[in-house]
Amino acid sequence: MDPKLTEVSQFFDRFKAAFVRKDFDTCTKLLSELKVKLTEFRSLPPLFEDTPNAVHELTLARDIYEHAVVLSVKDEDQDAFERDFFQLKPYYTDARNRLPPSPQEYPILGLNLLRLLVQNRIAEFHTELELLSSIALENPCIKHAVELEQSFMEGAYNRVLSARQTVPHETYVYFMDLLAKTVRDEIAGCSEKAYDYLSISDARQMLLFTSDQELLKYSEEEHPEWEIKNGFVYFQKAKETTPCKEIPSLQLINQTLSYARELERIV
Amino acid sequence: MTQDVEMKELQAPSNSITSATPSTFHHLKEIASLIETGAYAREVRRIVRAVRLTMALRRKLKSSVLGAFLNFALTPGSEVHSRLSSYLPKDDEHDMDVDTATSATQTLAKHSLPELEIYCYLLVLIFLIDQKRYNEAKACASASIARLKNLNRRTVDVLASRLYFYYSLGYELTGDLAEIRGNLLALHRIATLRHDELGQETLLNLLLRNYLHYNLYDQAEKLRSKAPRFEAHSNQQFCRYLFYLGKIRTIQLEYTDAKESLLQAARKAPVAALGFRVQCNKWAVIVRLLLGEIPERTVFMQKGMEKALRPYFELTNAVRIGDLELFRSVAEKFSNTFNSDRTHNLIVRLRHNVIRTGLRNISISYSRISLVDVAKKLRLDSANPIADAESIVAKAIRDGAIDATLDHTNGWMVSKETGDIYSTNEPQTAFDTRIAFCLNLHNEAVRALRFPPNSHKEKESAEKRRERQQQEQELAKHIAEEDDDDF
Numbered sequence: 001m002d003p004k005l006t007e008v009s010q011f012f013d014r015f016k017a018a019f020v021r022k023d024f025d026t027c028t029k030l031l032s033e034l035k036v037k038l039t040e041f042r043s044l045p046p047l048f049e050d051t052p053n054a055v056h057e058l059t060l061a062r063d064i065y066e067h068a069v070v071l072s073v074k075d076e077d078q079d080a081f082e083r084d085f086f087q088l089k090p091y092y093t094d095a096r097n098r099l100p101p102s103p104q105e106y107p108i109l110g111l112n113l114l115r116l117l118v119q120n121r122i123a124e125f126h127t128e129l130e131l132l133s134s135i136a137l138e139n140p141c142i143k144h145a146v147e148l149e150q151s152f153m154e155g156a157y158n159r160v161l162s163a164r165q166t167v168p169h170e171t172y173v174y175f176m177d178l179l180a181k182t183v184r185d186e187i188a189g190c191s192e193k194a195y196d197y198l199s200i201s202d203a204r205q206m207l208l209f210t211s212d213q214e215l216l217k218y219s220e221e222e223h224p225e226w227e228i229k230n231g232f233v234y235f236q237k238a239k240e241t242t243p244c245k246e247i248p249s250l251q252l253i254n255q256t257l258s259y260a261r262e263l264e265r266i267v
Numbered sequence: 268m269t270q271d272v273e274m275k276e277l278q279a280p281s282n283s284i285t286s287a288t289p290s291t292f293h294h295l296k297e298i299a300s301l302i303e304t305g306a307y308a309r310e311v312r313r314i315v316r317a318v319r320l321t322m323a324l325r326r327k328l329k330s331s332v333l334g335a336f337l338n339f340a341l342t343p344g345s346e347v348h349s350r351l352s353s354y355l356p357k358d359d360e361h362d363m364d365v366d367t368a369t370s371a372t373q374t375l376a377k378h379s380l381p382e383l384e385i386y387c388y389l390l391v392l393i394f395l396i397d398q399k400r401y402n403e404a405k406a407c408a409s410a411s412i413a414r415l416k417n418l419n420r421r422t423v424d425v426l427a428s429r430l431y432f433y434y435s436l437g438y439e440l441t442g443d444l445a446e447i448r449g450n451l452l453a454l455h456r457i458a459t460l461r462h463d464e465l466g467q468e469t470l471l472n473l474l475l476r477n478y479l480h481y482n483l484y485d486q487a488e489k490l491r492s493k494a495p496r497f498e499a500h501s502n503q504q505f506c507r508y509l510f511y512l513g514k515i516r517t518i519q520l521e522y523t524d525a526k527e528s529l530l531q532a533a534r535k536a537p538v539a540a541l542g543f544r545v546q547c548n549k550w551a552v553i554v555r556l557l558l559g560e561i562p563e564r565t566v567f568m569q570k571g572m573e574k575a576l577r578p579y580f581e582l583t584n585a586v587r588i589g590d591l592e593l594f595r596s597v598a599e600k601f602s603n604t605f606n607s608d609r610t611h612n613l614i615v616r617l618r619h620n621v622i623r624t625g626l627r628n629i630s631i632s633y634s635r636i637s638l639v640d641v642a643k644k645l646r647l648d649s650a651n652p653i654a655d656a657e658s659i660v661a662k663a664i665r666d667g668a669i670d671a672t673l674d675h676t677n678g679w680m681v682s683k684e685t686g687d688i689y690s691t692n693e694p695q696t697a698f699d700t701r702i703a704f705c706l707n708l709h710n711e712a713v714r715a716l717r718f719p720p721n722s723h724k725e726k727e728s729a730e731k732r733r734e735r736q737q738q739e740q741e742l743a744k745h746i747a748e749e750d751d752d753d754f
Contacts, residue, residue: 122520123518123519123520123521124485126518126519126520126612126616127484127485127518127519129612130482130484130518130612131482131483134606134611146615150615150618150619153616153619154618154619154622154659154662155658155659155660155661155662155663156647156649156655156658156659157658158651158654158655158658159649159655162650186662187658187661189665190658190661190662190664190665191661193661193664193665194660194661194664194665194671194672194673195661195672195673195674195675196672196674198675199675199676202675202676248692252695255699259702259706262706262709262710265710266709
């Protein structure tokens with residue numbers, strides 16, 4: 001075996017050991033060293049040279065990046081997640097024919113979809129979705145994310161929240177928690193438009209707070225226009241901001257002038 | 268030119284022996300001379316015409332005719348000649364021998380133009396693709412591309428852009444589009460450096476097609492947004508570009524822009540390109556549905572499209588009624604079609620619109636309805652339909668789809684009285700967009716008008732014209748008289 005390859009795999013073993021110990025600081029340190037070492041392999045993307053150890057090297061590199069992605073989730077670092085995922089992606093797309101499929105592929109792709117959903121990057125979410133085959137779409141990890149997006153778009157928020165109990169992979173919990181916060185903001189936004197008032201206990205239930213205090217704090221911080229009295233939350237204030245009826249004179253003048261100009265050109 | 272004429276006369280007898288060929292071969296020679304004059308006079312227009320004429324001949328191309336033409340246009344024994352001949356099937360060896368014998372002697376004097384050489388490549392390539400000899404076609408295309416890289420003549424551009432197209436088509440038919448992506452990118456770079464705008468246009472489309480073939484929307488959009496844009500040279504290429512653009516935008520949820528691109532592509536496409544227009548219409552229908560519009564019935568009744576658009580028609584119907592159950596059954600029934608059209612993911616997105624339409628219908632028909640009934644009417648089947656219905660209605664209210672309020676304690680939805688729309692600015696803005704559209708249409712029409720060259724010189728005064736007409740009449744009379752005299 002190639003000495004360089006042996007060295008990297010030994011390093012990677014140490015990384016995995018630290019990973020199991022949940023010693024994430026050591027992991028991060030080892031990971032950056034590993035990444036530097038990977039640059040020396042010429043069989044990796046973007047070169048894809050056909051070296052004798054190509055399959056070994058590619059598999060190892062893919063393994064390392066897969067761990068890197070999972071590590072970034074444990075670290076709760078979304079930027080690192082995005083970086084590592086993009087480094088990992090060529091191994092799933094361009095190196096598909098050279099390597100046996102990885103068992104981690106679908107969980108990680110699903111994780112990425114979930115991340116895009118949490119960050120509200122729906123266009124990218126759909127772009128990624130187009131890349132998946134119909135077999136991939138049947139995979140529970142991917143399906144989970146796709147169904148979440150659908151429920152989210154429809155407004156069936158309680159379905160989004162109940163999905164947290166059925167996560168297909170333990171790494172998903174972090175993003176599901178983030179999603180829960182987004183959902184709460186959405187519900188709050190919808191409620192203030194849809195209801196005239198709500199009883200405090202209903203509001204608490206709807207916004208997923210465990211105590212009334214949390215609700216009061218939330219409404220103070222995020223929605224100071226809500227009025228809370230007599231055990232009810234009134235949303236009236238938020239609605240009274242309808243624009244007063246005024247003739248949009250400037251706009252009208254502009255339009256009329258442009259008609260005049262155009263007509264002059266014709267006649 | 269005189270040489271050409273002579274050759275045609277000499278050729279005639281030898282061709283009449285090899286039956287059936289004379290007309291096609293004759294046409295090919297005419298096209299060749301058209302290309303020659305075009306190349307010498309640097310008139311791209313002539314070459315465009317030559318390519319168009321070739322397309323009309325496409326079905327009549329035969330191995331023997333091509334062999335004869337190669338002998339005519341290229342120096343026999345030269346590298347190009349031998350390479351191109353090797354691609355042609357050898358089944359009618361005998362005929363070719365006759366042709367070689369007769370025409371070889373006559374063409375020796377000709378030095379072959381690069382345009383003609385490229386044209387020969389193009390002809391052979393088209394022939395090979397039509398004969399489904401894809402491996403030879405790929406070899407031929409690659410050879411021609413290698414040759415093209417060394418040619419920098421504006422008169423070749425037109426031919427080159429066609430070659431690029433067939434190059435990509437050959438690879439697409441064998442399913443290895445990914446292989447040539449790097450090559451196409453390199454060619455696009457070369458075309459940009461040479462200011463070959465037609466080439467850039469064609470190659471950009473081929474690249475977009477290449478990316479979209481593998482659903483690489485991200486890459487396609489990045490390339491598209493960074494590639495230089497200019498006024499379109501070829502209508503066909505522009506149509507394709509619009510179609511790809513529409514697809515990309517649809518995937519990225521920019522439905523309004525996507526709709527515009529797709530409808531424009533469908534409208535601009537030539538009538539003969541039925542398949543292309545059907546594709547455009549399919550996508551346009553989905554985009555309009557996603558926008559919450561209902562396409563008119565006439566869209567689905569266009570000539571030659573009824574059958575292909577049938578699944579989309581039923582889909583539209585389901586969305587229009589707002590019936591989730593019907594929508595689901597239609598999606599299932601035509602899932603094969605939707606999968607092969609690769610619109611399946613878009614149709615999944617439509618579910619949301621179906622719910623919205625259903626909800627709007629409910630809100631219009633009832634002034635007050637319990638959430639239980641809403642859930643029943645929408646046929647929401649989940650663990651907790653009432654809570655679902657409540658939040659769905661809440662979101663619809665927030666997004667402005669319906670005008671209503673919710674009463675949580677009683678669990679019902681109260682629709683508000685629909686206000687008089689004429690008390691708002693709505694009609695005024697609608698009116699404005701229509702006026703703007705008409706004015707814009709007029710301006711575009713004026714801009715698209717073409718005037719014959721030198722028309723401004725023709726503006727002679729009425730008097731002069733009368734004078735000239737009188738002269739002409741006199742002349743005509745004279746000629747007539749002379750004619751009479753002869754008899």
